[in-house]
Amino acid sequence: MPYAIDRGYRFPEPALLLGPKLLERLQGYIATWLACRPLWIGRVDHDPPHNYPSPQLWRDFLSSGLTTQSQGAASKGKDSKKKGPTAAEKRKAVIRDLFGDDVLETQGDLLTNPPQHLTQRITWELFELGFHYELRDLNRYLARKYWADDLIGHKQLLHSIFPGEAGLVMWSEQFLEDNYGMWNNTLIGVLPYLEKFHELICTWDDAPPLLIVPLMPDSFTDTKCWEVMHSATAFYVQTFFCHFGRPPIVPHSIPL
Incomplete structure (x- = not known):
């Protein structure tokens, strides 16, 4: 099935x-x-x-x-x-x-x-949890052949989009004090996580050509980062809506 x-x-x-x-x-x-x-x-x-x-x-x-x-x-x-x-x-x-x-x-x-700050962090975590597990389930549906052929490898690819060694569940760690992963404030910090996200969704049908070309450190500029993020976001949101019939839960900045 x-x-x-x-x-x-x-x-x-x-x-x-x-x-x-x-x-x-x-x-x-x-x-x-x-x-x-x-x-x-x-x-x-x-x-x-x-x-x-x-x-x-x-x-x-x-x-x-x-x-x-x-x-x-x-x-x-x-x-x-x-x-x-x-x-x-x-x-x-x-x-x-x-x-x-x-x-x-x-x-x-x-x-x-x-306290208000606790409420903000709980809300932020709900955005993160929703995004992580909706992305997992959408990917398992759209890339089911990859999951069937290499369950461990594709699960590791999914987990590599997010910092930490505990897969999608990172909530036993101390609450982060700065944006991380794809939302890092530096290009060097963004690149490895954006590349993994880019690698994951380029296996889906109708992926935009921009997402099929690998990201290279020597050509990864602010402009290139924005172009890839913009294309990946639009593609993810539209693809999600087509299969769920509703907008996805998307990440938000950490409340500081």
Whole structure:
């Protein structure tokens, strides 16, 4: 069976943390996400669900405060006499299937009053996580022949786009204090990561001619860097939209 792309969101859409006008709601979103974050990252990395959550399901989950106790209490109430589950109960059942009891039970220890800088860094990380794993899944679909022929080699190529030795998951390290990889402030710093990204997407169908020509250090100028980045970005965004039916999650600058 060919690898099929799931159009759901691997991680909460970062806009969820930018939208709440009430501080209490934002605190609830952040607290719930931090409680389930390690387990969910591990699951996405090693044992992805069959269907990823939609933005609405993520919103329901982050704002629910659902626990095993509250689920059990609800089943003993007046609604237990109903013939079938309500829409809210169906959503909770889906949430339970997705995140599991271990994740839901961790929500009792909630963070309150998060500082603004922490909120900014959590939002930045969600952009990074979304980009990493959406790129992985899109590439596994478009370059499935390469993955089938050389699983280890193509996985290493994917991981080489991002600094660090832990693949796509780098979140146990100290938070970065400067932009890195393809977003480095120097051409020397950008080149190795941009070349790997360039190498990865040039295996996709209809890649622009500019992305097929290897990048050479002696001709890699500011102008060349901008041209390749512009072409690669436009190609990635359009290709992603064609297969997911929505815009991709894209990286952002580190909040300093």
